[in-house]
Amino acid sequence: xxxxxxxxxxxxxxxxxxxxxxxxxxxxxxxxxxxxxxxxxxxxxxxxxxxxxxxxxxxxxxxxxxxxxxxxxx
Numbered sequence: 001x002x003x004x005x006x007x008x009x010x011x012x013x014x015x016x017x018x019x020x021x022x023x024x025x026x027x028x029x030x031x032x033x034x035x036x037x038x039x040x041x042x043x044x045x046x047x048x049x050x051x052x053x054x055x056x057x058x059x060x061x062x063x064x065x066x067x068x069x070x071x072x073x074x
Contacts, residue, residue, distance in 0.1 A: 014043040 018040045 014040060 018037065
């Protein structure tokens with residue numbers, strides 16, 4: 001499987017809702033499920049971080065504009 005197809009599959013898996021694989025037959029299965037859950041959480045924390053960065057940038061820009069152009073006093 002080529003790298004782009006693998007990256008696209010992983011991205012699609014991470015963007016979908018997390019559904020644990022309910023087959024705790026062996027310890028290695030549990031370990032694999034825990035690893036998948038950790039990767040899912042890490043991906044979504046990264047997405048939250050990106051959105052917070054954009055929000056902070058917008059808030060800082062808005063505050064800067066408000067300082068440069070204060071509303072007229074009445």
